[in-house]
Amino acid sequence: MNKAKIGAKTEAEVTDYFPEPPLAFEEGYTFLSLFDADENSIYRKTNLYYPFTSQKEWEMAAWLLRSGLSMGKIDSFLSLEMINDLPLSFHSAKELRGRAETLPGGPRWKSQVIRTSHSTKTPVVLYWQDPLDCIASIFNHPLFHNRLDLTSRKVYPTAQRLSRVYTEWMTGEHAWNMQSALPCGATLLVLKFVHKKKWMRGVLQDWLVHQCLDVVLEPLKSAARQGVMLSDPIGRSHYCFTPLASYIADTLEAMMLACVGGKMSPVTMAMYKQFRDAFRHEPRTKSTTLAQLDVVRSRADPHNLEAFFCESQKFCLNGVEKPFWSDWPLAKPSNFFTPESLHHLHKQFYDHDTQWITVAVGDSELDFQFSVLQPTTGYRHFHGGILKLKQVTGRCHRDIQRSIIALSADAMSPGVMVAIRALMHFRYLVQSLHINDNDLARISAALDEFHANKHEIITAGVCQGKGSTPINNWHIPKLELMQSIIPSISNSGVIGQWFDLATGLLDGKLSIEDLEVVREDHDNDLDDVDVDADIVLVEFPSKTRQPGQLHPVMDYFQIAKELLHKEVGSIPVPLRSFVVGCTALHILYDPSIRSIKVDEAATMFNLPDLRPALTDFLHREVTSGCCVHAIGGPRRAGPNAELPFDKLQVWFKICLQETDFHHAHNIHPAQTLNCAPPSGLWTLGHYDTVIIQTNAEHSWPTSGLSGHCIAQIRLLIWPIGQCGKLWPWEDQFIVYVQRFDISSECDPNTQLHVLKRSKRSNGTQMGDIIPVKNLAAIRP
Structure with missing residues (x-):
């Protein structure tokens, strides 16, 4: 999907404010003035933690009050001999509760x-x-x-x-x-x-x-x-x-x-x-x-x-x-009654679209297709398929929607695919946080396309109820509610503002256990992202809270900015965190392989043309000095070409972080890009795909795929120079990537581009060395 065409925000936006803005008057009150007006404020001038004697006692009291323990269990705890030796001013749950009641309170x-x-x-x-x-x-x-x-x-x-x-x-x-x-x-x-x-x-x-x-x-x-x-x-x-x-x-x-x-x-x-x-x-x-x-x-x-x-x-x-x-x-x-994404989009998708696709493709086949997808860090992988899931949240719905059209394309009739894809396109467009009238026309066209083709779903017999009984009607309330989304956007703003984790929790669609699952997934992602990064994070603890996020998000944009102002020699170079356009890149401080010969790395990562690719890259750097490298062209160097270095440092991961497309001050959580050699279950290696800039006149994401290509990252390295030998090129991290060819036209039914591995004339895969700074975005 070309992101640049979905409600793109421009600097030329003009705002007309209501002619009679809200007025503010004097003689109000502040939070602190209310705090000082409390009847016990005089005692807090000498003891900030009154009615408790000290900070330590307050910490004990606060823990008990928030623990969820019953009054009886608190009494039992306070009666322990060890606790009795503490100089506490309360000795029962009733006394503790009474002191807590004297604290400045909120709404009663x-x-x-x-x-x-x-x-x-x-x-x-x-x-x-x-x-x-x-x-x-x-x-x-x-x-x-x-x-x-x-x-x-x-x-x-x-x-x-x-x-x-x-x-x-x-x-x-x-x-x-x-x-x-x-x-x-x-x-x-x-x-x-x-x-x-x-x-x-x-x-x-x-x-x-x-x-x-x-x-x-x-x-x-x-x-x-x-x-x-x-x-x-x-x-x-x-x-x-x-x-x-x-x-x-x-x-x-x-x-x-x-x-x-x-x-x-x-x-x-x-x-x-x-x-x-x-x-x-x-x-x-x-x-x-x-x-x-x-x-x-x-x-x-x-x-x-x-x-x-x-x-x-x-x-x-x-x-x-x-x-x-x-x-x-x-x-x-x-x-x-404003629509929001959890009920009116994701739940509707899982209750209806998924069932239609399941009938058309088959239970076992659909589960198999999902199970063999390559896992992507940050997204759920469905090892056992999607049809026997016991806990399905909005996040799970979104991860299924990312792949289900492509996975089921060859198993459905064209008419059914067009109808379901149009409905999916409708959901995708309405979730934008920045929508203009042109976007509303596209949203309306997507819904119209579904209605024009929905009879194909009935004709194909994929709309079924219990016991595989065919359903020949459209008595679906959420389908009718979709007609109200467009006027709701123009009247009340985008629907994305009405949903967050708190909404799901209060509405019974998320439970505390769901939040723990999300928290665990997030923590696992942080483990992938931040291992060995202590040298940077201790000095620059740059975390920021972002809308809809349970945890503060590591801000690599701020870290990269701070690193630029450090004294030469105080931090390792090349810099491990840096920003290119709208993307921040972060590489762990310690390499996964500290030193390996070029030919040994070629063997480990199954890259027979690694040495000539490095030689051609150095030649382009010296002759043209371009900062953006295209992937392709004839291989000029031979397999035994000499290099100004013998060894490499290798990393198996790199983190990419993007800003929000419509609100540049909102930072997305960093995503991990893997490029690890064969090991364990990954018998062929663990290599992720990435969007790469190939034309300096185009930038991501405003240009979409124009001036960009999609490639698989195979090797992330930093050459170790030979002592006493000067390099005529910039000291930087570089990557070996293998390019995909993108079909010029979308598939008429799925409206998706088809990717094929690019090959050289001799049949080998098209690969080249490019600077790390040409990586634009990770895409699953």
Whole structure:
């Protein structure tokens, strides 16, 4: 895929901010002023850890409070003889809890008994924290200083303003329209809610959910109607309003919250028989649903549950008498049910596309194809296939999507492949974090292409239910919801902003165990990346937190910048970390092989032309001095050519780190590129593919594959020069790579390029030596 054509961000972007921006007033409060206003602040002037006696006691108390131990087990721990010898100011769990309660607190927990129209075995008690207090705490927290986006705006790619650009929610139409509806100078706060998957089903349970939400969210509704004064981190006061911007929920929960029946769309007026339509139906507006409920109330008493439910069904409603959003200003279900990638893209892919492909290709064949793929560091490898996975997360879905089209291309009919590939292309495009109107047209075209070919899936009989029963309909709610993604992007910004690890955890799609798996995978990657790098990392502990990452990301861009300012002789050269364009490269301090003769390396890595390739490279460096080398051309040097060096240092790994395509300040985690000789299970060696720059006038990723080629890295070396002999070329790391030829045209069905190993006229593989700095990006 040519990345340069997907919502490319240019420096010529023009932004029109809302003409009456939010105003900030004096006489607010800061986080520190609240801390100092605590009744015990006088004691903290002499003891920062009051009500605990010291830092050590606080560390003990904090560990116990966060350990999850019961009060009884804490008492048992504190009663140990060794613990009794410690000079603690508390000796029981009750005393510990009492001291903790005197610490400056955040939003308090509340409780309320929910009255129900029908009797229950036990009282229904609702526990919650005031959401307005939570927002005030976040809005005032010093960590968020200059990090809150409070100004609605319209972004254009050029000064002509012929097309819009959509990123965050504040760049969409809804933010502009909501700001227009507020008083001059008011601050618009973006509220995002995540609905945890509920296991309740039935009319009374739906009533209860809406009733509880009505209680919990009432402070936000009041603030949306009248506004509220909140202080920012530096003590300025803002006149804030809290309309509902986004409510993340899976399809069934969205239907319940929208108060529609189980066979209706929560955001449009479409019913299940219309889910197959290739156009978006009329939006389900707030006024429409409330008008229908008024009619139902006029025909049946809400307390007569059976009669009220029967009347509600005539309008395809679920029987809830008062939706929680009914009295929330500017809240419309068709607007605030924003799509996000986990439910509406990845889950839909795994539930439907994967099953179609499985039927078309065959269970064992599809699993076999995945099992023989070469593992790539940083991506999951499916040793046993994909059909018996027990724990499938969004990350797993994405890793399957990277390969499944190419693996199944030869086993499906052209029509089925076109339909599934178009749907995959749609998912890929909508996940961009920077989308303009031209991109929306491409997204729409991809969805139209699927609908134009979806009949092939039914005709081929690959759409099956339980017991391999053929399915001849398109009663798929998430398929209909895809029609709402394009208007959602233009109204509320890109869908990527609505999903992160926290969303998956709260919504039941990720568990604590999932996070441990991700953490373990990440730690394993760090082990691959940072081994033997202590000489650099100790001096430059450059780690940065990035959106959506559990751990700080090692910033090799910053490390490379710092190395450039070190004194000559204080660090090893060539530099182990350096930046070329938008890519940072990092090589471990210690080589995998400290010294090996050239001919021995050629034998170990099965590179018979290594010596002539090195000779030709040195010749090009001396004669042309070009920094970018093409791969190919006749081999000029002979097999016994002389070199100004006899030995090499060899590395088996190199790390490449890229910045985000649309936001250059966001740094992706480094990826490991392997080039190890045959050993153990890797009987033919472990060699990864990489994108290489071959033309100095083109750069990655803005030029896409223009001026670049794809090659397999076979050897990473640094020649060890002979004593007393001067070199007429730059001292640098170099690599031996073998090139792939890329087909000039994409396959008409898969829209993928076909790669073939490039061969010389004598039948040997086309390989050459190039500088490491020509490596642009790693691709699995």
